[in-house]
Amino acid sequence: MTGLHDHPKRRKLMKYAGYGVQKVPMLFHPFAIIDGEETQQDENTNNAANALGEDSRSRMTAVSTESTEAQSGQRQSGTSFANSLQYQRLPKLTLTVFSGNIIEWQSFWDAYESTVHLNPNLSEVQKFNYLKNQLEGSAAQTIHGFALTNANYIQAINLLKERYRQKHKIVHTYMQTLLNIPAPSYTLHGLRNYIDKLESYIRGLESLGECQSNYGTLLVPVIIDKLPAEIRKNLAREHGSDNWQLDE
Incomplete structure (x- = not known):
C-alpha cells in the first residue's frame, strides 16, 4: 500500500502547495506590502519635511533681510532727523541795518x-x-x-x-563824536556809560590806524573838563599838574 505522502495526488497537491507557499512571501505577503507602504510614506514625509524646512529658512531669511533693511532705514531716518534738529536749534542770524552813519x-x-x-x-x-x-x-x-x-x-x-568807506571822513566823524559826548552825571551809571563811549570811539580810531599820540594831547583836556567837579578836584589833588594820557 502506497503511503499517504507517496500518493501521486498527494505529491501533486504538495507541489502546488509548496509553490504557493514559496510565492506568497514574495508577491502577497502582508508585511512586505506594509513595509513598502511605510517606506514610501517615510520618503514622502521626509521630502515634505525638507521642503517645509527650505520654505521656512527662505521665509526666515526674507524676514531677517527686511528687518535689517528696516533697522538700517530707521537708523538713517533717525540720523537725518537728529541732523535736522541740530540745524533747527542753531540761532538765526540777524543782519545789522545800516542807516547812513x-x-x-x-x-x-x-x-x-x-x-x-x-x-x-x-x-x-x-x-x-x-x-x-x-x-x-x-x-x-x-x-x-x-x-x-x-x-x-x-x-x-x-x-x-x-x-x-572814506578813511578821512570816518576819522573826522570819530573826533567830532568824541568832542560832542555829553557830560556824564555824577552817578556810577552815568560815569560808566561815559567811559564806555570813550573807549568805543577810541578803539574805532585805532582800527583805522590812528594812534593816540596823534590826537591824545588835544582830546584829554576836553574829556577832563566834562567830568563832574568833585572828580576833577580829586584828580587835581592826587596828580597835581601832571600831563594826562588817554591810556591812563
Whole structure:
C-alpha cells in the first residue's frame, strides 16, 4: 500500500502547495506590502519635511533681510532727523541795518560781506534784495534809483563804498563824536556809560590806524573838563599838574 505522502495526488497537491507557499512571501505577503507602504510614506514625509524646512529658512531669511533693511532705514531716518534738529536749534542770524552813519559802515559791511556778499549759493539779484532790505535812511536813498538786476548789484556796492568807506571822513566823524559826548552825571551809571563811549570811539580810531599820540594831547583836556567837579578836584589833588594820557 502506497503511503499517504507517496500518493501521486498527494505529491501533486504538495507541489502546488509548496509553490504557493514559496510565492506568497514574495508577491502577497502582508508585511512586505506594509513595509513598502511605510517606506514610501517615510520618503514622502521626509521630502515634505525638507521642503517645509527650505520654505521656512527662505521665509526666515526674507524676514531677517527686511528687518535689517528696516533697522538700517530707521537708523538713517533717525540720523537725518537728529541732523535736522541740530540745524533747527542753531540761532538765526540777524543782519545789522545800516542807516547812513559813517561810523557804523565798517561793522555793517563786515557782517554783510561774510553772510551775504561772499555766499556762493546766492545769485546777484538775491544779494541785491538782501542789501536793499538792510538799508534805511540816507543809505537806502543812495541806491534808491537802481533796479533789482545782477549788474546793478555791483554798481550799488561800489557806490556805497565810495560814499561811506572814506578813511578821512570816518576819522573826522570819530573826533567830532568824541568832542560832542555829553557830560556824564555824577552817578556810577552815568560815569560808566561815559567811559564806555570813550573807549568805543577810541578803539574805532585805532582800527583805522590812528594812534593816540596823534590826537591824545588835544582830546584829554576836553574829556577832563566834562567830568563832574568833585572828580576833577580829586584828580587835581592826587596828580597835581601832571600831563594826562588817554591810556591812563
